[in-house]
Amino acid sequence: MIDVQEIHRRIIELDVEHRDLDAVIEMLTRDGHADQLQLRRLKKRKLQLKDHITLLKMQLVPDVPA
Secondary structure, X not given: OOOHHHHHHHHHXXXXXXXXXXXXXXXXXHHOOOOHHHHHHHHHHXXXXXXXXXXXXXXXXXXXXX
């Protein structure tokens, strides 16, 4: 099993990258001259990060017997 501290560290790293992408996307959108393909790729990466963060957070939740 992966160490809980390692999972928390990875979540923080991914969260920082997610926020950075959000800032870049907002800046490019505000600029108005952004490459649409680049914007789509950045948004796709941002969604991938969000999904990965969610999966890591789910690993932190203990399984509860039914």
